[in-house]
Amino acid sequence: MVVSPGQPNNMMTNSNNQMAATAISQQQQIQMNNATSTKFSDNYDVKEELGKGAFSVVRRCVHKATNMEFAAKIINTRKLSSRDFQKLEREARICRKLKHSNIVRLHDSIQEEGFHYLVFDLVTGGELFEDIVAREFYSEADASQCIQQILESIAYCHDNSVVHRDLKPENLLLASRAKGASVKLADFGLAIEVKGEDEAWYGFAGTPGYLSPEVLKKDPYGKPVDIWACGVILYILLVGYPPFWDEDQLRDTVTPEAKALIDAMLTLNPKKRITAQEALKVPWICDRQRVASMMHRQDTVDCLRKFNARRKLKLIF
Numbered sequence: 406m407v408v409s410p411g412q413p414n415n416m417m418t419n420s421n422n423q424m425a426a427t428a429i430s431q432q433q434q435i436q437m438n439n440a441t442s443t444k445f446s447d448n449y450d451v452k453e454e455l456g457k458g459a460f461s462v463v464r465r466c467v468h469k470a471t472n473m474e475f476a477a478k479i480i481n482t483r484k485l486s487s488r489d490f491q492k493l494e495r496e497a498r499i500c501r502k503l504k505h506s507n508i509v510r511l512h513d514s515i516q517e518e519g520f521h522y523l524v525f526d527l528v529t530g531g532e533l534f535e536d537i538v539a540r541e542f543y544s545e546a547d548a549s550q551c552i553q554q555i556l557e558s559i560a561y562c563h564d565n566s567v568v569h570r571d572l573k574p575e576n577l578l579l580a581s582r583a584k585g586a587s588v589k590l591a592d593f594g595l596a597i598e599v600k601g602e603d604e605a606w607y608g609f610a611g612t613p614g615y616l617s618p619e620v621l622k623k624d625p626y627g628k629p630v631d632i633w634a635c636g637v638i639l640y641i642l643l644v645g646y647p648p649f650w651d652e653d654q655l656r657d658t659v660t661p662e663a664k665a666l667i668d669a670m671l672t673l674n675p676k677k678r679i680t681a682q683e684a685l686k687v688p689w690i691c692d693r694q695r696v697a698s699m700m701h702r703q704d705t706v707d708c709l710r711k712f713n714a715r716r717k718l719k720l721i722f
Contacts, residue, residue, distance in 0.1 A: 444515070445520075449468055449475075449477065452466060465477075475524045496594050497523060505557070505561045507555070507590060508558050509592075511524070511525055526589070528591070529580075537642075537706065543705065546699050551642055556681050559590070562590075566601070567596055568596060569593065570631070595610045605626075632684070636667050639667055645711075666689055669684070
């Protein structure tokens with residue numbers, strides 16, 4: 406369940422807790438059923454292909470004992486270098502410990518000769534940005550609702566010493582096509598584990614357009630890189646295209662509270678950048694009914710539709 410601008414935020418918390426409890430019971434059931442076998446084909450029926458990468462393919466699968474549907478990421482480990490294999494193990498390790506209603510959850514991990522199977526939630530709602538342009542109504546309050554769920558997932562990651570490092574529209578999915586479906590953060594292939602608030606040079610990782618200044622300068626970095634990317638995403642949610650294209654556009658079309666939050670996220674100095682937990686307490690997020698504008702943003706939807714089309718072209722070429 407996703408809270409509308411007029412609903413109290415504790416409803417979202419209660420719903421998230423119920424969803425998390427259900428997911429935990431499902432995972433326990435799968436683990437019990439899989440206890441007697443570590444072979445993927447003994448536990449799952451593989452269905453159609455959902456996506457493909459250089460060394461992996463994602464297929465819909467059905468757990469035989471429970472009849473529950475999942476998405477299986479099937480990695481051909483024979484093609485992986487030792488470094489790539491270490492990255493795969495890191496991704497699996499990180500995903501195992503992340504259990505949040507706004508994160509695509511890992512339910513099972515099976516390693517066999519030549520292949521590694523990661524069994525995730527099956528999310529069927531497509532990308533958040535594509536859903537927005539199909540809506541009949543979209544307001545600043547809706548953008549607040551979207552970024553709140555993204556920030557909830559990032560705050561949870563950071564509380565568990567995980568930095569995502571690749572926040573972008575392609576990794577923001579919807580649980581289903583139902584109205585009000587939850588936003589789900591996906592793809593922890595570039596995620597890293599950090600110690601507290603420590604910063605270090607963990608290597609150049611991420612997607613152009615969402616990279617923080619400290620990464621671009623090859624300075625030590627940590628959790629604040631995710632907040633910078635959240636700032637870019639929020640800007641796009643409000644305007645329809647990334648920041649720095651038109652300096653005056655944001656100031657002229659959104660409430661001062663929305664602009665202040667973006668400025669806090671896009672602060673150049675990472676030590677002064679707002680944290681995810683702090684951002685969730687900003688009135689524009691936690692009191693959106695009173696603070697955020699409810700006016701329809703047709704210009705944003707039109708610009709976002711063009712932005713989505715450009716993104717898809719870049720993926721093709």
